[in-house]
Amino acid sequence: MKKIIFMGTPDFAVESLQALIDSEKYKVTAVVTQPDKPVGRKARLTPPAVKVRAEEEGLPIYQPENIQEAEVVKRLLDYQPDLIITAAYGQILPLELLEGPEFGAINIHASLLPKYRGAAPIHYAVLNGDPVTGVTIMYMEEGLDTGDILAKSEIKILEEDDTGSLFAKLAQVGKDLMLETLPLLFDKQLVAEPQDESQATYAPSISKKQEKIDWKQPAHCIAQKIKALRPEPGAYTLVEGQRFKIWDAEAVEEKTDLSAGTVCQVEKKQFYVACGEGTVLKIKEVQPAGKKRMPAVNYLNGAGQFIEKGWTFDVESSK
Incomplete structure (x- = not known):
């Protein structure tokens, strides 16, 4: 059974986390997510969706303000993970975490990379009226969504779609693509392809x-x-x-x-x-x-x- 550290924050990541929890092939040894944040007019401190799900499963949870801190890195590598999986986590991982696991670290990104690198790829796909979007699974590097691509899955954007509906659809697509990709990755049957830098675009947080x-x-x-x-x-x-x-x-x-x-x-x-x-x-x-x-x-x-x-x-x- 492969040991996996899962890193994610919003609802988009919950489907993938749940799929790993339900699988008999993988063991989620720890979950890393962003700190609780104040939400709404009353600024009520609210946990991320991934934390809520991890708590329900009794999994170890880490919410570092800065994932780059040496003590945080050490504690996570002490779990001796075979792989780190991130999905809309929200921080760039340090090199020690990227290289620590035998199979490295992969990211489930909600765009067809190299298009829409960054924090808000779904928002920009809708904003720009794109006909299609999708999910890319790629190796993580120290850059922002620049790693070599392992797999992609594409869907049409319907006239009635908004960012909310696409979040829900792509969460399912990401989960399914992850489950298809992991056996091939662990069997070393995948050949990662570099991204075409000339086609790269960016999707920063909505201002x-x-x-x-x-x-x-x-x-x-x-x-x-x-x-x-x-x-x-x-x-x-x-x-x-x-x-x-x-x-x-x-x-x-x-x-x-x-x-x-x-x-x-x-x-x-x-x-x-x-x-x-x-x-x-x-x-x-x-x-x-x-x-x-x-x-x-x-x-x-x-x-x-x-x-x-x-x-x-x-x-x-x-x-």
Whole structure:
């Protein structure tokens, strides 16, 4: 039975961890995840999803602030792992950990590398309107997602997909690809292929600046942003200086000569906003400041009764 140290943090990694726990071929000797973090308005200290699952299984858990610390490295290598597996862990491993296990360290990455190296590959695949995405398993190096590729699995991005739905799909894809890859890896039947550096792109964490809607962009770009930032952190505009999140919207075929950010039509269940290049966005679900998410019809019948043709949202470009 091969001994494995598993490193991961969000829900994306839980499927792979569970598959290892359930397997009779592998033994998870320790789990490494990020420290608990404050979440929500009340800043309640919340454990990562991987920690919750590991606790349920009674596995040893480590949450180092810095995985590079010598004492942390020593404690992990004391488990004498055959392999380290990471999945959306969130820190770059030191060379001692990468080279310590007999079979090294591999990463389950939610993109088709070398495209979208970095922390937010799923967000960027949706944001850019990509037709496909997938999972890559590669050897880990000291660089950011630069290691040689062991396996890939591709899926289509459907029109209705957002970042949340793709996270769930790719978690399954990653688990399945890991289970297919591990026997071949341990039997030394895989030939790793170097990444094509000329094709490398990056997907850094979503910034606060990117969360704000720029109404001067075309409607289809804004619709993609809304899907890319759903379920978190959410795309917003401003209403009377307060954040106003838009959770569901659709670019429509109609054109308008109204300025970007201006309401161009109000119907019973939704309203329409002028965007860049004369395009129009239909708003279907919103969240006013201090309120819960709601269908646009609820907002229009309540706090949003002032919304009418000609009313204008904040129109400054994202800053």
